[in-house]
Amino acid sequence: MLCNYVLLLVLCANFVFSDVIPAPKLKLRDGREIPSLALGTWLGNNTQGRIEPHSTEVEDAVSAAIDLGYRHIDTAYAYKVEDQVGRAVNKKIAAGVKREELFITTKLWNDRHAREAVVPALRESLDQLKLDYVDLYLIHWPVGQFGNQSYDYTDYVDTWRGMLEAKALGLARSVGVSNFNQQQIDRLAAAGLELPAVLQVEINLNLQQPSLLAYCRDHHIVVMGYTPFGSLFPSKAREDAPPPRVDDPALVGMGEKYNKTVTQIIVRYLLDLGIIPIPKALKPAHIAQNFAVFDFSLSQEDRDWLKTYDKGYRTIPQLKWLDHPYYPFEKS
Ligand SMILES: NC(=O)c1ccc[n+]([C@@H]2O[C@H](COP(=O)([O-])OP(=O)(O)OC[C@H]3O[C@@H](n4cnc5c(N)ncnc54)[C@H](OP(=O)(O)O)[C@@H]3O)[C@@H](O)[C@H]2O)c1
Ligand SMILES: *[C@@H]1O[C@H](CO)[C@@H](O)[C@H](O)[C@H]1NC(C)=O
Ligand SMILES: *[C@@H]1O[C@H](CO)[C@@H](O)[C@H](O)[C@H]1NC(C)=O
Ligand SMILES: *[C@@H]1O[C@H](CO)[C@@H](O)[C@H](O)[C@H]1NC(C)=O
Numbered sequence: 347m348l349c350n351y352v353l354l355l356v357l358c359a360n361f362v363f364s365d366v367i368p369a370p371k372l373k374l375r376d377g378r379e380i381p382s383l384a385l386g387t388w389l390g391n392n393t394q395g396r397i398e399p400h401s402t403e404v405e406d407a408v409s410a411a412i413d414l415g416y417r418h419i420d421t422a423y424a425y426k427v428e429d430q431v432g433r434a435v436n437k438k439i440a441a442g443v444k445r446e447e448l449f450i451t452t453k454l455w456n457d458r459h460a461r462e463a464v465v466p467a468l469r470e471s472l473d474q475l476k477l478d479y480v481d482l483y484l485i486h487w488p489v490g491q492f493g494n495q496s497y498d499y500t501d502y503v504d505t506w507r508g509m510l511e512a513k514a515l516g517l518a519r520s521v522g523v524s525n526f527n528q529q530q531i532d533r534l535a536a537a538g539l540e541l542p543a544v545l546q547v548e549i550n551l552n553l554q555q556p557s558l559l560a561y562c563r564d565h566h567i568v569v570m571g572y573t574p575f576g577s578l579f580p581s582k583a584r585e586d587a588p589p590p591r592v593d594d595p596a597l598v599g600m601g602e603k604y605n606k607t608v609t610q611i612i613v614r615y616l617l618d619l620g621i622i623p624i625p626k627a628l629k630p631a632h633i634a635q636n637f638a639v640f641d642f643s644l645s646q647e648d649r650d651w652l653k654t655y656d657k658g659y660r661t662i663p664q665l666k667w668l669d670h671p672y673y674p675f676e677k678s
Contacts, residue, residue, distance in 0.1 A: 366415045367640035372622065374543040375566040376520050380482070381449050382617060383637065384418035384570065385411040386626025388425045390582075399427050407628045408434035412443060414634050420546075420570070420624045421475075422453035422486055423467065428474035436476055450475065451482040451546075451570075453524060454509070459490035459500040464508025468517050483518035484546055485509060487525045487664070488672040497670055502530065503537050510540060520544065524572075525664075527674045528561050544568050548662055549621055550576030551612060551655035552588055559619060573661050574616055574623040575609065588657045596651065604642050607635055614639045615652045 371379040387404050389397040404427040408419055412434065421431045431450070439445055452475065458467035468483055485505055490498030502523075509521040522544030523531070535541055545562055549555055549571030562569050577587035590597050597608045604611065609625070613636055616623040625636040644652075660675065667673050 366637065368415055369417065369637070369640065372568050374520055374568055375541065376543045378481075378520055378543070380520075380544070380568060380622065381416075381418035382622050383416070383613070383639070384420040384449075384451065384622055384624045385416050385633065386572065386624040387419065387421040387427050387431055388626060389427065390626070399425075399430065402430060402433075403628050404430035405434045407630075407633060409437060410630045411633050411637075412438045412448075414637055416633075416637060417447055418449040418451070418622070420451045420572075422455070422484075423471050423474075424453065424455045424486060428452060428471055432475035432477060445477075449481040450477065451484065451544075452480050453484045453486040454505070456487050456489055456491045457493050457498070459485075459498050459502065459505045461500075461504045461508040461511075464505060465512050465515065465517065468512045472517065479516055480518050482520045482522060482544060483509060483512055484522045484524045484544065485526070487667075488523070488530050488674050489664075489667045489670045490672070491667070491670075499671065502526070502672060503533055503539070506534050506537075506539055506542075522546065522567075524570075525674050528558060530672070530674060531561075531565070531567070541565060542567055544570055546570040546572060546624075548573050548576075548660060549616060549619070549623070550574050550661070551578070551590065551615075551652060552576045552657050552659040553661070554619065554653065554656035556656070559621065563620070569621040571616055571619075571621040571623050574613060574625050576661055577659075578608070578612070582661075584661075587661070588655070588659050590655055600644075600648055600651075604644070606639075606642060610635055610639050611644070611648075611652075614642065614644055615649060618644060618649060 369381045369383040372382050408431050452471050454467050488502040490500045492498050512518045513521045520543040522542040524546035545567050577583035578592050592608050600611050601608045613623050627633045
C-alpha cells in the first residue's frame with residue numbers, strides 16, 4: 347500500500363515536472379497554425395479486413411496522448427471512432443485543456459462527394475465528435491463511391507467547393523485534401539479556388555515523395571504524412587515490401603547512438619522532412635515514445651542514410667479504385 351502510494355507520487359512528480367517538449371507549430375497558408383505531430387486513430391486492417399472499434403481503446407489512447415502533450419489528433423468519419431475521439435477530447439476540455447490549444451482533423455468520406463452533401467457530412471462528424479468545429483477537414487480521397495459500391499463520378503473540384511462552404515460557415519477552420527496528386531491540386535487552382543491548406547498523403551522511409559513535397563513547399567501547402575512506419579513491422583509488411591524492418595542493423599545502431607528507439611529515429615527524420623507525421627498507437631508506451639522526439643536531432647550523414655530507403659513503395663495503393671477516373675496514384 348505504502349509502496350503503491352510512493353510509486354504514484356513518483357509517477358505524478360514525473361508527469362508534472364517532466365520535460366516533455368511540445369511539438370512546434372507550422373504556419374498554414376490561411377494564417378492559422380498546426381501542431382507538427384499528430385496522433386493517428388485508424389485501427390487499421392488485419393487479414394480479415396477492417397478492424398472494428400470495440401470499446402474505449404481509442405478514447406483511452408487519445409486521453410493518454412493529450413496528457414503526454416499531444417495537441418493534434420487525426421481521425422476520419424470512415425474510421426468509426428469519432429465518437430471515441432470526441433469523448434476523450436471533451437473530457438480533457440472539461441479538465442482544463444483549452445479547446446483552442448487542441449487541433450482536431452477529420453475527413454469527408456467518398457460517399458459524400460456531392461457539393462451539397464459536404465456540410466451535412468461535416469455536421470454528422472461534429473455530432474459524433476461533440477464539437478462545434480474541427481480545425482481541419484480533409485477530402486479523404488479524390489475518388490467518389492456510393493454506399494452501394496458503384497462509383498460516384500462527381501468532380502472533386504465540386505466537392506472542394508462544398509469544403510470551402512464548410513469553412514465559410516466556420517464548421518472547419520481550415521480545409522484540405524488527402525490522397526490527391528499534384529495535377530489534382532492544380533485543377534483546384536485552375537478553377538480559381540483557394541488552395542488546400544494541407545495535403546495528407548502516405549510518407550514513410552519507403553515512400554518519401556521528394557517531388558510532391560517540393561511542389562507543396564512551393565505552394566505553401568503543409569503536408570501531413572500517414573502510415574509513418576510503413577513496412578517497419580514484419581506483422582504489417584507485405585512480402586514484396588522493401589527493407590528496412592525494425593531490426594535493421596543500421597537503424598538499430600542509429601537508435602543506440604542517440605539513445606532512441608528505431609521508431610523515434612523515424613519520426614524525427616519525418617519531422618526533418620518538414621512534414622507532420624501521424625503515428626498511430628494504442629499502447630501508452632508507444633504513444634509516449636513517438637512524442638519524445640523534440641529533444642534531439644539527427645546528423646546530416648544519418649539523414650542521408652535514411653534517404654536511401656526511399657523506393658517509391660506504397661503500402662496503401664488502393665488498387666481496387668484503379669479504374670476510377672480520379673484514381674490518384676501511378677498505375678504501374
Ligand atoms: N488519409 C488517409 O487515407 C490515411 C491512410 C492511412 C492512415 N492515415 C492516418 O495515419 C495514421 C497512421 O497510419 P497507420 O495507422 O496506417 O500506421 P502507423 O502509424 O505507421 O503504424 C501503426 C502501428 O505501429 C505501432 N506502433 C506505433 N508506435 C510504435 C512504437 N513506438 N513502437 C512500436 N510499435 C509502434 C502501432 O501499435 P499499437 O497501436 O499497438 O501501439 C500500430 O500497430 C492512421 O491512424 C490515420 O490517422 C490516413
Ligand atoms: C481495409 O479493409 C477493407 C475491408 O476489406 C477494404 O475495403 C479497405 O480497402 C482496406 N483498406 C486498406 C487501406 O487496405
Ligand atoms: C447506387 O447508389 C446511387 C446513389 O444512391 C444510385 O444513383 C445508383 O443507381 C445505385 N446503383 C446501383 C447499381 O444500385
Ligand atoms: C536513455 O533513454 C532512456 C529512456 O528515455 C533514459 O531513461 C536514459 O536515462 C537515457 N540514457 C542516457 C545515457 O541518456
